[in-house]
Amino acid sequence: MPPVPSSTSRSFTRRRALALGGGALVGAALGGAGFTLPAQARTASKLAETFEAVAAKHGIPRDLLVAIGYAETRLTRHDGPSQANGFGMMHLVNNPEHRTLAEAARLTDHSKGALKNQNDANIDGAAAVLRAYADDQGFSEGTRRDIGAWYPVVARYSGASDPFVQRLYADGVYDALWTGFEKSGVVLEPDPVDPDRDAVPLGFRAMSNHVDYPPAQWAAAHSSNYTSSNRPSSYAINYVVIHVMQGTYAGSISWFQNPSSNVSAHYCVRSSDGQVTQMVRHRDIGWHAGNSTYNRHSVGIEHEGWFDQPQWYTEAMYRSSAALTRHICDMHGIPKERSRIIGHNQASSTPCPGQIWDWGRYMGYVTEDEGGDPVWDVVVESTSSDHFVASNSWQQSSWAANKYGDAYSFNTPEPVSDAAWFRANLPEAGTYRVEVWHPSDSGYNDRTPYVVATTSGNQSVHVNQRTGGGAWRSIGNFSLAAGYREVVGVSRWTSGSGYVIADAVRISLLG
CATH class of the missing domain: 2.60.120.260 (Galactose-binding domain-like)
Incomplete structure (x- = not known):
């Protein structure tokens, strides 16, 4: 019989200490809005050089800073705020429970407008916030060089109050470090760094008695963000409503747990692997459709990503969501048709889920198991x-x-x-x-x-x-x-x- 390890065990314990900064940029002065990058940055990849210079300025591992940007936005500057009112490539947030935008403005010379709209300022502001959090943790210079030690800092940057959601967010960042990527001229080499997960409580909760879809995890939305009910006795469930988050998986879960958000969906689906988290029971009415009639008679599914960024629309997410929708339809007797499986835009005035959402592909996956038993x-x-x-x-x-x-x-x-x-x-x-x-x-x-x-x-x-x-x-x-x-x-x-x-x-x- 194998010994059962702790939930944070790993078969190796080394933590790779990476150099902070890059070559000639280590001594760059990045004082306020409008700092100037070296000429080679303008002719090669300005974004890559910005990450190098900002990391060096704030004493943060460059790879960690890049991984956070990738986890948040795939290193893409999106138009407009996220669902949680976050801005820019590094997702600086401005809502009552999460104020990294204001923190960045206080810690740097950048205006809030620059932090929202300029990549250089946005990255610099995020790095300033991360360094402040590291200082609060009492990090020494040596500790700051240990990427694994930053796990609790990354968890705090998520803005989530629930340790379970903090770990979801931080794990996504460390997944990027493990797998590596190349995007917008920025290269992150794969690094099997060992995060200090013990520094963040596990936040484990029993799920079997709470979920309506057995493969799902459970993370309850705040009770002020949905209406308690007794569906389908109180209201028939006739629709599945498809949404795209305009944000990240962990960020949306955190937002639905925020009592000031006044919004929730029954499920959230992750882009990278299709992981599903349920947040509202089917019997209760989620506030997701922007239409009280549809809210009362539907189950809402949020998908990680942005309307205009196709890299979030993965095969794993489509297939996982389609299996969930198929289960919901079978549970409540909903016909597997486009008239009953609808986009948010069909319930209220919104572009969600966006033109990139492939309805033909999705409905094919929803219905492909029809036709009886396997042969x-x-x-x-x-x-x-x-x-x-x-x-x-x-x-x-x-x-x-x-x-x-x-x-x-x-x-x-x-x-x-x-x-x-x-x-x-x-x-x-x-x-x-x-x-x-x-x-x-x-x-x-x-x-x-x-x-x-x-x-x-x-x-x-x-x-x-x-x-x-x-x-x-x-x-x-x-x-x-x-x-x-x-x-x-x-x-x-x-x-x-x-x-x-x-x-x-x-x-x-x-x-």
């Missing part, structure tokens, strides 16, 4: 010596009660290519549903990557293995080729914490 399926267990392939680093255990069969395989998270693969002989090319079975425990991984080898390349879906165990969980429908090969893998490369579990998968050909 073929196979279950592959990790105990099968012929159909399960893993290195010697993977161990087997029979400890968990809600496992599939007699045993399961487990490993620790590491940034290495060491996936455990389930093999299957697929009878024909076509659309297959992939379901996974795992035991659940608070010591298991909260972002386990399942990798599906599709006809268009590997696709990853992250699953929280701390909850929802002991049952089949669909991770989506995929186009798969015929033949015998490795079809579904469980990867160790994750920024989540706790044991990664490989137990069983079910692969079903849809007719």
